[in-house]
Amino acid sequence: MKRIFQILTVAIFLASASCGSKKMEPVTESTEAHPEERESTIVSLTDAQLKTVAVEMGSVEQKNITATVKVNGTLEVPPQNKAYVTSLYSGVLRSILIHPGAPVRKGQVLATVVNTELSGIQQQLITVNASLRLAELEQARQQELVAGNAAPLKNLQRAQAELSSLRAQRSALQRQLSDLGISAASVSTGSISSTLSIRAPISGTISDINAQIGSKVDAATPLAQIVNNSQLHLDLFVYEKDLPVIRIGQIIHFTLTNNPGKEYDAKIFSVGTAFANETKAVPVHAEVMGEKAGLIEGMGVTAIISIGTQTAPAVPNEAIVTSGGKDYIFIRTNKQVEAHHDEEAGEGHPESHEAVSAHHFERIEIARGVSELGYTVITPVQELPDNVQIVTKGAFFLMAKMTNTGKHEH
Secondary structure (H helix, E strand, O other), X not given: OHHHHHHHHHHHHHHHHHHHHHHHOHHHHHHOOOXXXXXXXXXXXXXXXXXXXXXEEEEOEEEEEEXXXXXXXXXXXXXXXXXXXXXXXXXXXXXXOOOOOOEEOOOOEEEEEEOOHHHHHHHHHHHHHHHXXXXXXXXXXXXXXXXXXXXXXXXXXXXHHHHHHHHHHHHHHHHHHHHOOXXXXXXXXXXXXXXXXXXXXXXXXXXXXXXXOOOEEXXXXXXXXXXXXXXXXEEEEEEHHHHHHOOOOOEEEEEEOOEEEEEEEEEEEEEOOOOOOOOOEEEEEEEEEOOOOOOOOOOEEEEXXXXXXXXXXXXXXXXXXXXXOEEEEEEEOOOOOOHHHOHHHOOOOHHHXXXXXXXXXXXXXXXEEEEEOOEEEEEEOOOOOOOOEEEEEOHHHHHHHHHHOOOOXX
16 A cells, blocks of 8 residues: 555656646747647658549650740831821812721822812913924924025024923923822813822821811821831840840740730841940840731730740649749659658557558749740759659649648648
8 A cells, every 4th residue: 555655646746747847848838849830841642642633753854945035015117117198289178088997008099189279280281282292393394494404503403402391391290290199191181170189108007187178288287197017016125134145037926915815926137236215125126927917006015035945954834833922843752741740641540550651742842944835944942863753743732732731741
């Protein structure tokens, strides 16, 4: 009985000492007693889970990936593909035959202008034509007289000079009427008009109209503007650090800043030699190739310039998962999760240890690079083991299991 009492006394003392120890070290309890609260980079799967998720393994491959430079810019139309519609002669606008957005052909009549002074130019042509016929007859008569020594040579020379002067006047008047869109042939038959037709200087689309019927017009006031998008090109701005790899002939893939769903192609035809607007960016011009539907001058674009190929470590796109703003891959590892911290292994039940997974994977942070043909270039933040096996399919499930287990695994 005395021995039993001694044993109870020792037990009570040890229990009291244990309770006192906990009261003296509260910091140790909160900061070190739960190492499981630290984030783990290891996740484990059982054979059944591995089969259900259909995890597939592969290796980091060396791929020839197209290197690119990302730049911004705008769509522009060269000056030779934009034109103002103006009247070469002043007058009053009688009719407008177009509307904004209408396609037009070069030489098409867009509007008409009335000016009575046009009749005077046509009358001059008729008068010159009549005088020209008389001058031709006079020259022929003087040639006959000189040939028969019946008239001095100077008379023939005077007739020839008069004929040349009238021919020059006729050519000038015909050219003037032609520029105004009036047929000199119809004027010669006596048809005189005071209406001037204004024609399209280029083919394209009417972008805007700045006049109305009844308004006065002159050569200094544009009536409308035509834009031809057939030669639409990109004005891109490449920064100094990327300039050495930019060359004429490189292919560009670009999307509209406000509509990134559709991709277009372009080809560089000119690289600037000076910085633009006191910046460290150089203008680069590229011709838009293929379909131009939906493209309008002034639209902002985001462009990717292909600068060649490079051999770099790459993995399938599906092998990369993102969490917390960082990118990761999973690799097979021999590191294991402690069984008593694995909920699915049956925490606190030694008999469940046999169910602990034999398949362990480590999460590795990477920097994502260029993507092409289903592969993405990666740069691991830590060196990978030689001949490492990576998860090429099922990485998303591993990340979900790691972040949603309720307890972090180790």
